[in-house]
Amino acid sequence: MRIIYAGTPEFAVPALQGLIDAGHDIVMVLTQPDRPAGRGMQLKASPVKQLALQHGLRVFQPESLKPAEVQSEIAAVNAEVLIVAAYGLIIPTAVLNIPTRGCYNIHGSLLPRWRGAAPIHRAILAGDTETGVTIMEVVPKLDAGNMISKWSVAITAADTTQTLHDAISREGARLMVEAMQTLQDTGCLASEVQDETLVTYAHKLEKAESAIDWTKSAQQLSRQVRAFNPFPVATAKFNDQVCKLWFAQAVAGQGEPGTVLQTHPLQVACGDGALELHELQMPGGKRQTAQQFVQGQHVQVGDRFF
Template identity: 80%
Template sequence: MRIIYAGTPEFAVPALQGLIAAGHEIVMVLTQPDRPSGRGMQLKASPVKQLALAHGLPVFQPESLKPAEVQAQIAATDAEVLIVAAYGLIIPTPVLNIPTRGCYNIHGSLLPRWRGAAPIHRAILAGDSETGVTIMEVVPKLDAGNMISKWATPITEADTTQTLHDAISREGARLMVEAMHTLQTSGQLPSQVQDESLVTYAHKLEKSEAGIDWTQSAVQLSRQVRAFNPFPVATARFKEQVCKLWFAQVAQADAGAPAATSPVAGSQIAGNIVQIQPLLVACGEGVLQIDELQMPGGKRQTAQQFVHGQHVQVGDRFF
């Protein structure tokens, strides 16, 4: 089929690869304009643009899809389908009406839960037991279209936004390629209406959310650290320096952590380091085991590298 593909970040790359491999004709790739990146702030093409150029596909990078001349250029492709994956720009109704066989989106949650900008992060932060991906029809209302297919996966204590992002991106690509095969061969895609009573919204992450509050429970802080990996990365102060916490988990009894109800845990000040092998920190409830972190100007390192490099002792404190 003749397809317009709209996507920008790494999340959107596997689906474009899959559609190319399936033999569809990608008549236009919509992606956001090149943005400054790196220390030199040089303009950098999006991952989707890089893939498109490698395959000789036509790329269109308007700042907005609202101008009439932009919409006319999109309409001139005579596309049958518009596929959207983390494009990042609002798609006006006139553009949604251009493809003759519909517009479809890869959304990184099990709709109707977590409509919006940060579904993977919010699922981890909320302590959801599972997440996944939904192939859905695109309608003017945010993430409200009928659902075509889903894939679900458990959220484990070892999962970060990065690990779930990669799995969801991969499986979303597979589902989208399957959906396009069904549409091409049968002429239609069966779908299911979302239950509006179950809708939740995944609001955009703010950097202000990154700071660790050690008076919270170890369970909640583990979720925060894992949800904010790889961005914006949870932060805490240690010896007047702001460090990044890349991975942490609730300390288990077999790691030597005092139980949350024990006098030892109860007497600890939140943020105090109670053990250094492994690196355990007292919280408002329970104990957090820090496994990977990063000091300003340094590289990511294991907790034990941090302990040795910073001469950490029991009784030192994170703020």
């Protein structure tokens, strides 16, 4: 089929590759404009653009889809389907009406739970036992379209946003390729209406949420650390420096919140239980194991994290 693909970050790469491999005609790739990145703040193409260029696909990078001339350019490619995966721009109703066989989205949650910008992070933070991906119709209201198919996965104590992101991205690509095969073969896709009484919203992460509050329970803080890996990364103060906490798990323990209970392994008291730190990073340094951190910072029992 003739497909417009709209996506920007790494999450959207597997589905584009899958659609290419399945033999679909990707007539246009919509992705956000190149953004400054890295220490030199040089303009960098999105992961989706990089893949599109490797395959010689037409790339279109408007700042907005609202201008009439932008919509005319999109309409001119005569697409049958628009597929969206973490595109990052609002898609006006006029654009949704262009494809003749519909618009479909890969959303990183089990809808109707966690509509919105940060569904994987919010699922971990909330202590959900599972998450997944939903293929859905795109409608003007945020993530409210009918659901086509789903895949679910358990959230374990070892999962981070990164590990779940990779699994969800991969399985979302598979489901979308299957959906497009069904649409091509039958001309329609069966769908299910979302139950509005079960809707929750995954609001965008704020940098201020990254700071650790040691008076919270170890379970809460473990979820926070894992949810904020790889971005924006949970932070705590040690020796008057802000360090990043990349991975941690809740264990039994008791003491004044923020106090180092033992160094091998590195365990810090919380409001309830203790947080066993596995991977940390000091300002200007590289990520390191807890034992490297203990040796480098001369950590002793009784020291404090703030």
